Amino acid sequence: MKVRRRYWHRVAGALLLSGASMTPWGASCKELQAQVDGVDPQWLRVPPRPHLDTEGARLPTRAEALAAAEYVSAAQIADMAARPIPLSTGGALDAMAPNWVSAVYYVGAARLARVSERPDTLRFLTMIAEHYHYAVRGARSGVTMLNADDIAVGDLYEELYSRRRQDGVLMPLQQRLDWQVPHLARKEDTKALVWWWCDALFMAPPVLARMSAITGEPKYLLAADKEWRRTARRLWVPKDRLFLRDERFAGRSEANGRPIYWARGNGWVLGGLARWLEAMPADQQGRDYYLDLFRTLAGRIAELQRPSGLWSTSLLAPEAYPEPETSGSAFFVYGLAWGINHGLLDRATYLPHVLKGWAGLNRQVLPDGQLGAAQKTGDQPVHTAARDTGPYANGAYILAALEIADLSGPVQALPHAEPTKDSPEVIAATSPAPPAPKTVRGPVEMARRAAEMKATAALAYDPAMTGRPSTVEPLPPPSPAERAPRAIARFAPDRLDDLLWENDLVAHRIYGPALQAKEAPSGSGIDTWAKRVRWPFMDRQLKFPNYHMDRGEGLDYYDVGRSRGSGGLGIWYDDKLWTSRNFATYRIEETGGKVARFSATYKPWPVDVVRKVWESREFSLPLGSHFTRMRSTLQSDSKEPLVVGIGIGKKSNANGKGFVARDEASARMTYWEPESAEHGTLGIAIAVDPAMLVGFTEDAENYLVLVKVRPGQPFTYYMGSAWDRGGDVPDRAAWEKLVAGERFAF
Template identity: 55%
Template structure:
């Protein structure tokens, strides 16, 4: 007879067969004949809008409750703060997915407050056991969600470090006596976080560690005769007064919810994926058959008469998992839809007058009696997950695995980011300004591991190769890029860490435009286009920004072109009454293609005044292929008044010096080539515009810009090209080289291409 290592309890014969099996097919076959629940009558899918209204109300009520009476920390003290462990993290998981649907700023701000309160870290630093405690890992899903939406490396770094530390323990051989995930709840808390990290990073080690530990827990806690999990090994031999096994509703809900979540990110070809699906289907059939006539499930699944009262936390997880199975083609719709609808209707009947879901069993490890007014954040989280899947029952099935949410627009990131309080020493505008000045000094003077880290020495400028220019002076040289990142490619990136800049570059040139956050930091910031010098073929702008001093040369390029509030390298405005009227920074953006052959994105600009009565607005698409110095721009204006506009396409006259550079203009050909004043160390920037000569009205000069005036019809797109080069880069080392290249271009001004 086989025995458990923990307590020497005999294992079921069926389980022994599963543990000894080496192929997947016998495992799947063992569950293929699992009994299906009886189909009652055709169920009507709940109205999605009505369900969403209930979820939004429950979510707001939960946030209000947590703000009014935060959860006490379990650290032995009396401090009361937002919790990071499973109690609140389960709510964060549901709320984060609700925010995908609603885009609600207040929910995202609350979730970000919680994440930032803990510096995106995990509790449990006091011991090895605590560091492996799955209850403390559940909040990792929130950090992953915020990272997916914002792309900020610091958001995910502490979680990844903890997971990397844990991997050897999760996969330890030989199998240790004690389980890491020794209780069923853990299968909701930790495995989905590991699986999602694997999907985010593309590193199989996270999937493998999760898979190893999942099946070790399965071998100890799963009862193949009942297709249910014991809460932990203490319950394997326990029986009630009638000799029945004790299977906790919420304990099995944790498992089914955890499987649904990990299957969303587990690769379709992962070797053990069929095993998860087989167990999920077997548990679904068993759970559906245990549903009570009122639509809920008893706190103890085998003892409905002993726990006749409503209990919603386990029931919500079951509704979530079963609806999820229908929506992703894992479960048969005709069989399980009546179960889900009946369960959801029963859950809605337990919503309290304040919007919270009631009848939530208190924290614990086994079935207990629950009052109708008992509440808990984890119950709200399960309710939100269930409702979101119920909302999708009327939609087509979604194929697994799922992609992470797309990046948020900068406006949403800015609106949902809490503003930290100033240090208590800061008093008044003078001290606030002093603090801001000091932060600039930190950026300029403090040690930076990206630049001065181990193995980096003060840069020695190598002698220029024959025919090549001498590079600018360097203090420190950037370390070589990681393997795989040194390949040339076109790329575009939204950079929230740099006040919402949008950066785009290819193998020859690099540019950026400014976003909403910079308007607050450096008013009055406007919509000119920046140009950077570049001396490498691979992308360098992000690396350059991370030095904290992008205006200095670190071996790959330099940002010394100064746009100020001018038009820079091809920015535009509207010319009216002898005056240039310009927008503020971009309002919304969308990345259309991030390489490797083309970088393309679209931005829109909020309405701005032109003269006394007219308002205009604009959308513009930027496209930069590989192998060219020219970005193609397609602009479309809107207006509150009829009639054409005179749009001014500009080149700054003094981007790097107090005196103006030189413009060579050929109005008949629509070619305008600028060569700047030479900086003795940093060299010279060249800028050019290619404009459809049929549209050109005039060329005018202001104190700050040369402006090419073109006639534009609102609602009708028009095309122009903007390009830039640096004489210390790789392609052009003189004005003659640059102008020969510019005048040889053959632009396509058809906006439909």
């Protein structure tokens, strides 16, 4: 982004307003100055009107399209900057508000600011974000805290965070989304939807998807995906290939007998799909559903375009609404051009629709630079007037212009990368400084103020100087060599003597003597990690102090506690499980190839007061398998047989206790944990030699498989795991089928 120095200065003093049109509600210049103190005079100036193509006979050049975007954006800024900011912003239609009305403009303007040579736009957006302290509306109730409209402004905060990397910019929004996730990701369908109106699909899902892209935590995207599909099941009408605005319109019709399909409502969905797909990983499970839906909806929209290039506000009743309408049409032009640019729509088929629509929109750009003929805020088709405007319409026009500017370039890949961090110079130039207090007047006070600010900078504790990583820092991407699937085993003294092993499907660890000394409850249970990538990731994940956070490739959210975890063992005696402490020694036999092999020993532990037992165990995990093969040899100071309990830790939460299945014939036990709204579900399984099976039991902490062994005689068993967000085992049925079909060698 280029920044010209003439835009960097800030003028303190009276605002220079010209023309009665800048004060449409009759305020005097003096009154207006008091109302909008802190507004840069540049924001009140609209550049000369550029050439706006109203014929649609050719593809505009990139420069022409960007000039159109700059013009309409500057006109919207001038209109907003000339108005006072209301105390109550919910119903504000023209002001600098954090509501959806203005937020849609911010979405377009923020993307324009990425390519603009003028810092005014980003400076204006930053001023608005700082005025509202990067907060979102709706704190008064649970219903309003879930309101998608109030989340739309989050896109602006995410944009500013990506460009500045200032943690506080993201915190209020992330806190709200964290609160929303359990409701969006609820397991059961409910009568009421969170996103019960189709507009919501533009407002909230892209913000959640971007939060996942920024933080590396997929929970936001996954939760939004669940509610997105619920909304679509209720509002998408396959036979008409259109969305109802909400369920009230099912069965309702226009005077011509055709169903009511609101243009802007379907524009919200088409534009929302584009922004949603921009942040969704290319390998995201279920992504094809959205690609197909985008293509289907876009095809239907193209069929309904009118000869003027615009669309009727009621898509199937053009005769009832013959006048131009731009708020829906601008989103359609944006969506169709976006589909071409990203290779989802055939260029030869859809480019004529884009050009005709662009020309139709330009015929409605008013003399003051704003897009006219925009339907006002509402929930269904109504008639529009030529001079009707709205920040959301201007925002959609800017998005359309930016896509048209890109039509002369190559096809773009999905997803989009977040913007890179701006230079300190650009951040300074685009971050308005608050005016000095009115008491700071004259050279003496100005000098005192400067000394105060210098002392503040020198004496204040600065977290950035500590080198601590951000709580939302994503996992660094692996190098090309690190992306190769392989099975590894590693001793991790940097993580309190853990032994780690993983392949392309699963990841596990056991705990060593260093942790035993630090955390007395730790023991010989086996930890399971949630993993979604095909390459090893545990080492890089453990470099973060909080490795329990999903940073894009997986995480450790499983809590072993005092249980056996996923396949730890103990001696079952007198209806009680007697277990060892952490492993004592280890030896890695093979790592980095097609199989990971290592061994560990455990010091003697008491079985009541009747005997002592100690163990050596061999571990083996090949590529392509969910199962680790373990060969255990138990020694004892008594030659009497032992009953060994191999356990799976019990879990419970608001969704219950999970599902355990026991099969005596195959000597297998399968467990599907209760779902965690934040992290999903883990499946665990144990398989033992049927000839050694004694039975199944449980204690307070574990489900147990019991086998009879003799001291000094090795025995083999298998432990396996899967994560429903790992990409290959989506649910309990799939896990139980996989376990039942596995063939084990004992």
